[in-house]
Amino acid sequence: MAHKAKNFEHLVGSVKGLSEKQLRAHFGLYNGYVAKLNEIEDKLRSVDRKAANYSFGEFSELKRREAVAFNGTYLHEKYFENLNGKKTEPAPELVKAIEDAFGSWDNWVADVKATAASTPGWVLLTYNRRDGKVHDYVMYEHHIGLPVDQEVLMALDCWEHAFMVDYSTDKGSYLNTFFDNVDWEVVSKRYARAKALYE
Numbered sequence: 001m002a003h004k005a006k007n008f009e010h011l012v013g014s015v016k017g018l019s020e021k022q023l024r025a026h027f028g029l030y031n032g033y034v035a036k037l038n039e040i041e042d043k044l045r046s047v048d049r050k051a052a053n054y055s056f057g058e059f060s061e062l063k064r065r066e067a068v069a070f071n072g073t074y075l076h077e078k079y080f081e082n083l084n085g086k087k088t089e090p091a092p093e094l095v096k097a098i099e100d101a102f103g104s105w106d107n108w109v110a111d112v113k114a115t116a117a118s119t120p121g122w123v124l125l126t127y128n129r130r131d132g133k134v135h136d137y138v139m140y141e142h143h144i145g146l147p148v149d150q151e152v153l154m155a156l157d158c159w160e161h162a163f164m165v166d167y168s169t170d171k172g173s174y175l176n177t178f179f180d181n182v183d184w185e186v187v188s189k190r191y192a193r194a195k196a197l198y199e
């Protein structure tokens, strides 16, 4: 079944610090990933597998880019879903997990910002199913660099397209805006679910 793009129009005007122009440009890119995911999955149903080849082959190229479109779709959904203009509070369990892993909430925020300075791609707060702790990891493009066995709790889009319209190259101000608008209830629910499933 074809993947369908979700509607995040409610963020326009409610997320303070991200303009309508910025958000709409970003929604457009997200819609493009959904379309490409459908295109790749469609083509994979009929392409000649016998021509698979490490150097080049249509089947092989589709397989190599499948995760880009898939993650490009679902990481953007996680990102838009963990944004909210109204102030929310993290659950005590999430705060404790972050303090246990990073020493303090402020240390964690500093770690996210330093992690964001380390990648042109994604920063993901995850629940690591191997050690049961929360981690900040980077991801290049949409599919490179994330350790296995992770549940994504918070997605932070650090691609320049996420902030260039409003902030030019000032990534630091964008990060402050992001933290002003995180939906902690969503992040807390993702943490509670991961813990219930995997602890």
Ligand SMILES: [Fe+2]
Residues within 6 Å of the ligand: 026, 029, 076, 157, 159, 161, 162
């Ligand atoms: Fe993006």
